[in-house]
Amino acid sequence: MEDNKDIIQNNDVPERQPLDRKTVIKLNRDIGSKNQLKGWLYLAPALLLLIIFSFYPLINTFRMAFLNGYNGLAIVGGESFNLGVENFKTVIGYVDFKQCLKNTILLCVVTVPISTILALLIAVALNSIKPLQKVFQTVFFLPYVTNSIAIGMVFNAMFTRVGLGDLIQTQGIINNILGLFGIGPFNFVNVGSSWGANMFVVCTYIVWNAIPFKILVLLGGLQNVNKQYYEAAKIDGTSKVRTFFRITIPLVSPMLAYVIITSFIGGFKEYSSIVGIFGEGMGPGGNGQMNTIVGYVYNMLPKSNLGNASAASLILFAIILVVTAINGYVSKKKVHY
Amino acid sequence: MKIVLKNLSKIFPAMGKKNKDVVVAVDNLDIEIPDGKLVGLLGPSGCGKSTTLYMISGLQKPTMGQVFFGDDDVTMLEPEHRGVGLVFQNYALYPHLTVKQNIMFPLQNLKGAEKLSKEEMLRRAQEAADLVQIGDLMERKPNALSGGQQQRVAIARALAKAPRVLLLDEPLSNLDARLRLQTREEIKRIQRETGVTTVFVTHDQEEAMSISDVIVVMKKGVMQQVGEPQKVYDDPGNLFVAQFLGTPPINVFNGKISGGDLYIGDEKIMEVHAEEADRPVTVGIRPEGFIPSEDGVLSGKLRTVEVMGRDCSVVFTNESSQKPSVRAIVDSDIGARFDSTGLVRFNLKRNKVFLFEAETGERIRF
Incomplete structure (x- = not known):
């Protein structure tokens, strides 16, 4: 050594x-x-x-x-020299676009929390029952595998009311049921219906349509939670409410964050469900009062207004980016492990 | 708090088409667990020991029978009203809460007259944490703790609410060998300091023997023997208990009683009562019951000698052994003599030899 x-x-x-x-x-x-x-x-x-x-x-x-004035066929003023934000200015200046923006944001703000909370409650309920769990799971999942346009048309039929005053010729099941309680009939979706009524129908539809996937994800999360946490909580005499808020929610918070982020993104891109209910006019009688940003982009395309469509897409992209960043930031603080 | 289990049974219904038989997890259990003792429920996996623990905790309801805490019949009482602390096998610490929040969680559940002030909760949490020596880890999350520390947090959480009974489900199975030794002494110390009646479940006989005041040996839902560890080891009631306790395990031979003498193979081992009827028997000999001797009564063919420092294992074969080889533990200075292959002979310590009925495994006392 x-x-x-x-x-x-x-x-x-x-x-x-x-x-x-x-x-x-x-x-x-x-x-x-x-x-x-x-x-x-x-x-x-x-x-x-x-x-x-x-x-x-x-x-x-x-x-x-x-590119200012880009229209897809001819580039006005020469491509390389006319960079600018004209398209954005035009898009933001449109009254139509403001309506679309308002509709889209409102849809998200209303439907995302409602559908998430409902889905969580249903998932917890499903997770706690043993008999018929699979049956209910299938029933709740059905909306997910159906075509949204087709279901939109069915929703339209359910809420419809055709005719004037006493001369009502036909109405959908919703007005019939409301009629049993002496309420209505209301004009939900037909020509002359109000923006609020339309919004109500669309939100109902979107919530109904969004729930299955969320249930699926949340149920998966719940089933992964070790049963012993609940047994430990039970031994310690934890109330059901406290168990739900202090144990269940934190433990499925990663799933919740995922569901909320994806449904915000999905919400901002809402289009086909509204087409299903109101047709391409995106409003009763094609008046466009239920149009969304994606709907606006599609409307620009046949007019060869690619510049405006692109600008609108980018605005949508920016909104989604910001919202997702906020979501991510919040979940980093609130989501556990 | 004394715990009494009276004719306790748990039968699980048949599940599905393949398993048509009901499962009797616990069969007519009668145990009295004395106040302030540390009791080990011991048995191979699937013997119903965990089920018994869960029935004491109240998480599972017995199919038949009763559970008493002291003089109170708690059979139908919900777990939260029993005043038990339960430490789960994988600890079940809430991963999103810090150590402090985990320990305080049960205290925050108290309502009405029992409701504690924040300061009181903190004080009791700190007290419980100090008892298990994790007082300086209060702000950590469980995933930043080692297995042994998590175990301590789980015990602290169970102790914080001052339970009448502390229950531990396989408390050491998730720890490595070194930590296991340390933790089992720790459990013993905590139990002594708090004086709380403690029941723990384990399949590791060494663990159970080393810290329990009383062990309960179970097999297939049926209690086999209850007693102080050393007494059960020295005086097993049947072959199962004799085989289950002890490392290395007891050596089992096919023998016979003939004319009041015990034979293994053709060799006469020792005299038993003259009035014992001639019949085949099972003979159990503890590894430490062999004394190497040139004129020994039991012979075998030497296979190998494993030296382990303090003592050594002499492994040999005998045609009557139920296992391929027989293991004798002898002092290493004696054992060193077995150098070449050939015959080895042993005399036997009488109190390390047990006789059992060949059919039932019941102990024959002689």
Whole structure:
């Protein structure tokens, strides 16, 4: 042992140079360079598809949105020199667009909390029953596998009322039921119906349509919660309400966060359900009072107003980005583990 | 608080088409657990020991029979009214709460006259935490704790509300070997300090023997034997108990009684009562019951000698053994003599030899 020590102290071995960060990166790169080509080769198929179907459209959307007066057929004033925010100004200036924005935001704010709370309650209830659990699960899941346009038309039929005054010729089941209690009839969806009534129908529909998926996710989360937490809570005499708020909700909070984020995104992109109820006119009699941002974008397309459509898309994108960021920030604080 | 289990049974209904038989998890259990003792429920997995624990806690209701805490019949009482503290096998600490919040959780549930002030809750939480020596970890979340620390938090949570009975379900099974040794002493210490009647479940006989005041050995829902660990070890009531207790396990031979003498193979081992009828019997010999001797009564073919420092294991074969090999533990200075393969002979310590009926496994006392 003594000898060994001497040899090391004699400095026969040159002292190793301390490596700085740049050198390390360079060394690693040199070693990796052989494999880099291979790596790109393996990536190529996926990358190619991404470039064609994701990156190009994305970049092109920005291009169209920021080129003043872009209309898809001819570029007024020359493409490269006319960058600007004209399209955004136009879009924001439209009365139509403001209506769309108002509708979209209201839809989200109303339907997301309602559907999430309902879904959570139903999921907890489903999780606590044993007999018929599968049956109820299937029943609650049915709306998810049906076509939203078709169901929208059914909702329209349910809420409809055709005719004037006493000369009512036909009305849907909702007005019939309300009639049994001596209420109504109301004009929910037909020509001349109010914006509020339309909104009520659309929100009902969206909540009904959004619940199944949330139940599925939350039920999955609930079933993953270790039963022993509940047993421990029971031993300690925890009340049902306290167990729900202090144990169940924190333990499914990751699922809740996921559900809330995705349903906000879905809510801002709401379109097809409203088409189902009101048709492409997106309002009773095609008056457009229930139009949404995505609906507005689609409306711009046949008019070859690609610039405005792109600008509207980007505004929607920005809104979703901000809301999702807020969601993410809140969940970081509130979601446990 | 004395715990009495009277004719306690738990029968689970048949599940599904494949399992048509009902499952008798606990069968007519009669145990009296004395006040302030540490009691180990011991048995192989599936013997109903956890079910028994859950019936004491109230999380499961017995099919038949009664549970008494002291003189109170608590059979139909909901768990929250029994005043039990339960430590789960995987601790069941609420992952989103800090250690302090976890320990305070049961205290915050108290209502009405029992309601505590915030300061009182904090004081009791701190007291419980100090008792299990985690007082300095109060602000951590469970996932930032080691297994042993989590275990302590779980015990502190159970103790914070001053339970009448503390129940531990496989308390050491999630810990590594070193921590297990440490924690089991810790459990013993905490139990001594608090004096709370404690029942714990384990399948590890060493663990049960080392810390219990009383052990209850169970098999297939039926209680086999109750007693102080050493007494049960020295005087097993049947073959199952003899085999279940002790590491290395007892060596089991097919033997016979003939003319008042015990034979293993053709070798006459020892005299038993002259009036014992001639019949085949099962012979159990503890590993420490062998004394190497050139004129020993039991012979075998030496297979190997495992030296373990303090003592060594002599592994040999005997045709009458129920297992392929027989293990004898002898002092290492004696054992070192077994160097070449060949015959080994042993004399036997009489009190380490047990006889059982070949058919039923019942103990034959001689």
